[in-house]
Amino acid sequence: MKLKSFTAFLLLAFLASCSGSDKAKNESAKEDNVPTVKVEQVSEQDVDQIQTYTATVEPYLINNISAQMSNRIKAIYVDEGMRVSKGQKLVVLDNVNTDSYQLQISTAQAQLSQLEADLNRAKELYRIGGGTRQQVEQMQTQVTAARNQLATARRALRNAQENTVLTSPINGVVTARNYDPGDVTGQLPVLTIGRVQPVKVVINVAETEYAKLRKGMPAVMTFDTYGDRKFTGVVSLIAPTVDTNTKTFGVEITLPNADGAVLPGMFARVTLNFGTARHVVVPDKAVVKMQGSGNSYVYTYSDGEVHYVQVQLGRRIDNSYELLSGVESGTYVVVTGQSRLANGIKVKLAK
Structure with a gap:
């Protein structure tokens, strides 16, 4: 009887020890399943409010070199x-029209001389009583008309002579050539000359930034052609109206281009600095970007739990991001271990 009791006691003790061991194993397993993360506390900083735009370089001024009338081109x-x-000679046109204008001048001069002689005779007859005042006035009117006709013929000849040789009105670059020697000029200009000292770029700025702009504010430009070399221009014109479709307005920036390095058609990246603002800055490794949606999130940490918070990103600053909204200063954010996280779960901090 005593042997049976002792055997039963041993069995109960064994079962109790097994149960305790299983419970410890379960607790250990639960502990192992809690994700381990690293966190950092974020704070507000003064952040330069820099915006970058793209644009194409344009001539500061454009002159179309055209003939006043259709004519054949002798040389370009x-x-x-x-x-x-x-003042440089650019184009020579056929001067065939100048001969006809010269003939018109000779004819007008002959007519004027004849009418002036007739006027003098009419005045003499009137003086001696052989004519009337009305005849003198009529002859005077004819002489005046003849003088006007001669002046018109001379002006036409002068225009034709000026139109025969076309010169550049500015220092610049030929941006377009529409004809070759032997062609007859039409509606298109023969040449287009662009002034490139200075040049200009026109960017489209968001409506929300209108109040931050001012004439004369600096703009820094870079061009793929020149690598990291920076060019500085100034805002010279701010459009007074907003494009209703894009909600942007045009801003013209003038670049002195003293060395002529920048040419029309070049692709420019334009940077404007709108001052500074106090915003929260987070490490870039804290930001989780959702592919396809364009949304960005961070995991915030508090009291052993993490929470999924959507944020609005501003500028990237070295290894950090400016946040425009979503997280307050002093918040702890997860910087490693996000792959195992979900909203509201318990975590433990890495030592």
């Missing part, structure tokens, strides 16, 4: 892309 001395100087 420049081609697209060439630099020209003010």
